[in-house]
Amino acid sequence: APVIMNIVNNQWAISSFSGFAGAERTTFAARGVGYGVAALRVDGNDPLAVYAATSWAAERARTNQGPTVIEHFTYRAEAHSTSDDPTAYRSAQEREEWPLGDPIMRLKRHLIHRGVWSVEQQEQLDAECLEAVKSVVKEAAKNGILGHGLHQPFETMFQDVFEEMPWHLKEQAEQANKEREIKWPS
Structure with missing residues (x-):
């Protein structure tokens, strides 16, 4: 093949x-x-x-x-x-x-040595990437942060994955709910 x-x-x-x-x-x-x-x-x-x-x-x-x-x-x-x-x-x-060493640093050094990339370009790219990550993290946090009360209800992790929930997920959901009840009693 x-x-x-x-x-x-x-x-x-x-x-x-x-x-x-x-x-x-x-x-x-x-x-x-x-x-x-x-x-x-x-x-x-x-x-x-x-x-x-x-x-x-x-x-x-x-x-x-x-x-x-x-x-x-x-x-x-x-x-x-x-x-x-x-x-x-x-x-x-x-x-x-x-x-x-690190493959990304190796490639960066190689490209700078060859003259097709520069330290200034790398610094600009690093800054742009950092800003992009900060922006995405901020946007994602709107959906909730575990442990901060802004997250989806616990049960939703087992929902909307399959049209009909398989037996093993039903068992896992029951076990998870029991463990949550022990750790955080109502």
Whole structure:
């Protein structure tokens, strides 16, 4: 099939190193070879490399040359989720040791070095983005802020999703209501 299969390898599951999945022995991209699938590994923190690899794979797909696997080798700088504490399994200096750093900063430096972007343009863009975010946050706050009494009634999170609510959502709604009643009795 003319598909592109992207593997984002940030080297971690929620709290286990990708080596547990065999990554210390081979790349995930190399596994495509065993299935007769074209595969490559690209620096996932380099936007230009990602663009080039994806363009190549898209051309393969458009010309019916079959599937392509792209392993985007990258780095997850932050926690996997709010319940994840990476300090339990990663060293404090690991983030700084990741070669070449943040992809956005890398691209900005590259474009400035090439003369197609400037520090002034970046500062202007940053200011515009900050204002846009502030504006959108202000507009969204009109719909309510959790914990401030301006939000929709609790029950509405289970409504208007399905024409007929499935059994598992009914159970979740009942459980949530019981837990709310325990935490905030009427």
